Amino acid sequence: MxxxxxxxxxxxxxxxxxxxxxxxxxxxxxxxxxxxxxxxxxxxxxxxxxxxxxxxxxxxxxxxxxxxxxxxxxxxxxxxxxxxxxxxxxxxxxxxxxxxxxxxxxxxxxxxxxxxxxxxxxxxxxxxxxxxxxxxxxxxxxxxxxxxxxxxxxxxxxxxxxxxxxxxxxxxxxxxxxxxxxxxxxxxxxxxxxxxxxxxxxxxxxxxxxxxxxxxxxxxxxxxxxxxxxxxxxxxxxxxxxxxxxxxxxxxxxxxxxxxxxxxxxxxxxxxxxxxxxxAKDGEGATKLIEISVAGAMSDEEARMIGKQIAGSNLVKTAVYGADANWGRIIGAIGQSPSSINPKTVDIYLGEMAMLKGSTPVDFDEDEAREYLLNDKVEIFVDLHLGDGKGMAWGCDLSYDYVKINASYRT
Amino acid sequence: MxxxxxxxxxxxxxxxxxxxxxxxxxxxxxxxxxxxxxxxxxxxxxxxxxxxxxxxxxxxxxxxxxxxxxxxxxxxxxxxxxxxxxxxxxxxxxxxxxxxxxxxxxxxxxxxxxxxxxxxxxxxxxxxxxxxxxxxxxxxxxxxxxxxxxxxxxxxxxxxxxxxxxxxxxxxxxxxxxxxxxxxxxxxxxxxxxxxxxxxxxxxxxxxxxxxxxxxxxxxxxxxxxxxxxxxxxxxxxxxxxxxxxxxxxxxxxxxxxxxxxxxxxxxxxxxxxxxxxxAKDGEGATKLIEISVAGAMSDEEARMIGKQIAGSNLVKTAVYGADANWGRIIGAIGQSPSSINPKTVDIYLGEMAMLKGSTPVDFDEDEAREYLLNDKVEIFVDLHLGDGKGMAWGCDLSYDYVKINASYRT
CATH class of the missing domain: 3.60.70.12 (L-amino peptidase D-ALA esterase/amidase)
Structure with missing residues (x-):
C-alpha cells in the first residue's frame, strides 16, 4: 500500500x-x-x-x-x-x-x-x-x-x-x-x-x-x-x-x-x-476525485481489493456525483467483495463523518454530508475491524458527461 | 447455459x-x-x-x-x-x-x-x-x-x-x-x-x-x-x-x-x-436489452464469464446507448477476462454483421450498424474458436438516466 x-x-x-x-x-x-x-x-x-x-x-x-x-x-x-x-x-x-x-x-x-x-x-x-x-x-x-x-x-x-x-x-x-x-x-x-x-x-x-x-x-x-x-x-x-x-x-x-x-x-x-x-481525477466526465482508504482487512491485498471495489461501483460513483450520502451503496460494494468481511463490525466514514459503526447506522447531518460531497476530493474511510491490512484506491464520480463522451467515442 | x-x-x-x-x-x-x-x-x-x-x-x-x-x-x-x-x-x-x-x-x-x-x-x-x-x-x-x-x-x-x-x-x-x-x-x-x-x-x-x-x-x-x-x-x-x-x-x-x-x-x-x-431490459435508465452469446470458449462457465464481462462493460453499454458500433469496446471487455483467450482467433458479430474475424477488423457498413443499434434489442455474438464452451448473458445500455436516477436515489 x-x-x-x-x-x-x-x-x-x-x-x-x-x-x-x-x-x-x-x-x-x-x-x-x-x-x-x-x-x-x-x-x-x-x-x-x-x-x-x-x-x-x-x-x-x-x-x-x-x-x-x-x-x-x-x-x-x-x-x-x-x-x-x-x-x-x-x-x-x-x-x-x-x-x-x-x-x-x-x-x-x-x-x-x-x-x-x-x-x-x-x-x-x-x-x-x-x-x-x-x-x-x-x-x-x-x-x-x-x-x-x-x-x-x-x-x-x-x-x-x-x-x-x-x-x-x-x-x-x-x-x-x-x-x-x-x-x-x-x-x-x-x-x-x-x-x-x-x-x-x-x-x-x-x-x-x-x-x-x-x-x-x-x-x-x-x-x-x-x-x-x-x-x-x-x-x-x-x-x-x-x-x-x-x-x-x-x-x-x-x-x-x-x-x-x-x-x-x-x-x-x-x-x-x-x-x-x-x-483518476480526470476520468472521463469526472467532476471529483474519490479516495478510498480501507483498514482492518485480513491483508493489505484484501484491503486494496475492497478499496477498488468501492471506487469502481457505479452506484457509489453516481451517488457521489449527486452529492447523495447514500452509504448503502458502499455497503453494496463491500458486500460483494470476495475478501473476508465480518458483516457485524464494519465502520464507514465520509470524510470525518461516521455513517456506520459496527455495521449499525449512525445519525448524521444530511446537509453537512451533502456539503462535504460537493468538494473536489471526497474521502471514504472503511474499517473492517478484522485484521491489520490497509490499502487505498482512487476513482472518480460517474456523470452525464461520461455517458456523453462514450456514447459517441469514435465520432 | x-x-x-x-x-x-x-x-x-x-x-x-x-x-x-x-x-x-x-x-x-x-x-x-x-x-x-x-x-x-x-x-x-x-x-x-x-x-x-x-x-x-x-x-x-x-x-x-x-x-x-x-x-x-x-x-x-x-x-x-x-x-x-x-x-x-x-x-x-x-x-x-x-x-x-x-x-x-x-x-x-x-x-x-x-x-x-x-x-x-x-x-x-x-x-x-x-x-x-x-x-x-x-x-x-x-x-x-x-x-x-x-x-x-x-x-x-x-x-x-x-x-x-x-x-x-x-x-x-x-x-x-x-x-x-x-x-x-x-x-x-x-x-x-x-x-x-x-x-x-x-x-x-x-x-x-x-x-x-x-x-x-x-x-x-x-x-x-x-x-x-x-x-x-x-x-x-x-x-x-x-x-x-x-x-x-x-x-x-x-x-x-x-x-x-x-x-x-x-x-x-x-x-x-x-x-x-x-x-435486464428494464435496468435503470436502460433504453435497450443487450444479449451476448459466446461460443468457442474452453468451457460453458468461461463462456458465461466472458459474456457477463461484455454485458457489464460501461464502455460497451455507453457505445450501444449511442448506437456507436465501437467493437473495440467489446475487445477491451473480452481482453480483461481471466478466461482463456487466443488473441488471434476472435470473431465478433453485431447482429448478423461481422466486425472482427480471426481478430482482424472486417469492413462493415457504418450506417447499417448504426441502424441495427437503434433496435430495442441488440445481439452481440462472440466466437473464440478455442473449445466447445457456450454461454449467454444479458445487460442493458448505460444512459444519462442511469446517472440521473442514481445521483439522487434516496431523495
Missing amino acids: YQATTDKQLIKNIPDGGILTPKGFQCGGVHAGLRYTKLDLGMIVSEELASCAAVYTTSHFQAAPLVVTQESIAKEQLLQAIVVNSACANACTGEQGYQDALKMRSLAAEKIGVPEHHVAVASTGVIGEFMQMEKIQNGIGKLSVGKAIEDAKDFQTAILTTDTVMKSCCYSAEIDGVTVSMGGAAKGSGMIHPNMATMLGFLTTDAKVSSEHLTAALKEVTNTTFNQITVDGDTSTNDMVLVMANGTAGNQPLDPTHPDWTVFMELLKESCASLAKQI | YQATTDKQLIKNIPDGGILTPKGFQCGGVHAGLRYTKLDLGMIVSEELASCAAVYTTSHFQAAPLVVTQESIAKEQLLQAIVVNSACANACTGEQGYQDALKMRSLAAEKIGVPEHHVAVASTGVIGEFMQMEKIQNGIGKLSVGKAIEDAKDFQTAILTTDTVMKSCCYSAEIDGVTVSMGGAAKGSGMIHPNMATMLGFLTTDAKVSSEHLTAALKEVTNTTFNQITVDGDTSTNDMVLVMANGTAGNQPLDPTHPDWTVFMELLKESCASLAKQI
Whole structure:
C-alpha cells in the first residue's frame, strides 16, 4: 500500500518540474495529423543510454506497440528513447499493425541515430484502426526535441486522448549527497481499471540504478498506485508505464542494499501515486476525485481489493456525483467483495463523518454530508475491524458527461 | 447455459398468465405507506402447504428478511406464503432489523392462520433504514389476497422500486398427461449483477416436486439465467428468488428419474430466463436489452464469464446507448477476462454483421450498424474458436438516466 513513511519526509515536490527536470533528457511533440488539430506524436530522448523498466496491460489483446517495446527491452534492457502517438491504438490490427509498430520504431531510431532496440513505442486511441504510416513518418520527420518547458508541454499534450488536462509530476531527493530527480507525464482517462488501463505513464530519472532493480521497484510500486485506480472498470489493450533512468545524477548505483534505497522507492512511489491520482481525477466526465482508504482487512491485498471495489461501483460513483450520502451503496460494494468481511463490525466514514459503526447506522447531518460531497476530493474511510491490512484506491464520480463522451467515442 | 433443446418445444408460453395461473395460489398488494403512493406491500399465498426452493444474494451483508426466510425454510422445507415490501431493504439494520423481519413474518402468518415458519419474508429498497413497523402492521391488516388479474397486478406492482414496468411470465407443459403451469413475478432494476442482484423473483407452480429436487433445479437454472444478467456490476444485500410448488396439478412426483424431468427443467428455465431478461431490459435508465452469446470458449462457465464481462462493460453499454458500433469496446471487455483467450482467433458479430474475424477488423457498413443499434434489442455474438464452451448473458445500455436516477436515489 502507498503509505507515508519517514522516508516520505525526505522527498521534495517540484511543482513546476516534469520529465525534463532530471538531467540529460529531452522531449517534444508535433501534430502529425492523426487528429484534427491537437498534437498527436511525441518523443522522449535520453542523452545517455538509460536503464529502464516497464509494466504492461494484462489484457489478452496486447497492442502491437507493446509487443515491439517488449522486444526492444528484451534485447539489452536499455533504452534511449520512447516514441508515442495518440488517436490510434494500433490494437487488433494483426500482422500489419505489428509491422507498423516496427516501422514507427525504426523511423524514431533513425531520427536520433540509435539502434532500433534502444527505442520503445507506445500508442493510444481507437482500437481496430490501422496506423496512418505516412502521417507517422512525416510527423517523426518534423518532430524536434529540446529542453524547454514548452517541449515538455508539447509531449504531455501529444499523448492525451479524451483527457481534459495534462498530467505531470516531479519529485527529488538527496541520495549519496547528490540531488536525484524523477519526473513523469501521463494520459488517462477512460477504460481505466485494474492492472494498467487506457493509460500511459512515462517517468524519467537521473538516478543510477540497474534495469533489474528498477523493474522490481516499478512492479512493486505499480501495485499500490496505478493498479489501484479505476474510472470505469474497463482495461485497455495499450497500457504501459515506462521508466528511463540515465544515471547522470552521480549517485552510487542503487540496489536494495544501498542505504538510500528506501528513499529511492519513495521517490518512485510519490511519482507514480501523483500520476495515478491525476488520472483518476480526470476520468472521463469526472467532476471529483474519490479516495478510498480501507483498514482492518485480513491483508493489505484484501484491503486494496475492497478499496477498488468501492471506487469502481457505479452506484457509489453516481451517488457521489449527486452529492447523495447514500452509504448503502458502499455497503453494496463491500458486500460483494470476495475478501473476508465480518458483516457485524464494519465502520464507514465520509470524510470525518461516521455513517456506520459496527455495521449499525449512525445519525448524521444530511446537509453537512451533502456539503462535504460537493468538494473536489471526497474521502471514504472503511474499517473492517478484522485484521491489520490497509490499502487505498482512487476513482472518480460517474456523470452525464461520461455517458456523453462514450456514447459517441469514435465520432 | 440457457439453450433451446427439443424439450423447449414442449413448453407453451401463456402471454396473459402469471403467478396466479398455476392452480391453488392467491396474491395481493396494498399501499402500506412506506412510499408516497405506490403499492408497497404484497403477499402470495398457496392454498396448500407447498414445497419450496430459494437462492439468495452472495453479499456478505445479507439483509434481515433473507436470514428470516432461511430460518423458515430450514425448519420443514415447506412454505405457504411469502410477504414482501418495497421502499425499505431492512439491510444493515442489526438486531432491530432482525426483530422487525421476524415481526413481519409473524404478522403475515397470523393473518392467514399458518405457523410462522411457513412464511417467507423479502424486502427491497434503501439500505440502512429501519422498517416502519406500524405501517407494515397496518398494511398487512388491510391486505387481501384473491385470484383476479388485478390481484396479480397489485402484487407485481407492490414489489417494484425504480422499475418502470411490471415483470411477469407464465409457461405450461404437459407432464404425466396433466397440464403443469409455472408463473413468475420479479423486480429489478439497479444494483443488478452476479449471483442475485437487487432483484426479487417469485415463482409459483402447481407441479408436484419435493423441496429437495426443486432446490437443486433452481440452483442449476439460476446459474444460466438470473446470474447472467448485469445492469451495473453491483450486487445487493436483498436478492432472492423463491419458488413455491403446491402439487395441485396432479402429476406424479417429479425427480431426475421421472421421464418428464427435463420438461419440468425447461419450464423452470423458460420462466427464469424470461424474468431475467425482463429485468435486464428494464435496468435503470436502460433504453435497450443487450444479449451476448459466446461460443468457442474452453468451457460453458468461461463462456458465461466472458459474456457477463461484455454485458457489464460501461464502455460497451455507453457505445450501444449511442448506437456507436465501437467493437473495440467489446475487445477491451473480452481482453480483461481471466478466461482463456487466443488473441488471434476472435470473431465478433453485431447482429448478423461481422466486425472482427480471426481478430482482424472486417469492413462493415457504418450506417447499417448504426441502424441495427437503434433496435430495442441488440445481439452481440462472440466466437473464440478455442473449445466447445457456450454461454449467454444479458445487460442493458448505460444512459444519462442511469446517472440521473442514481445521483439522487434516496431523495
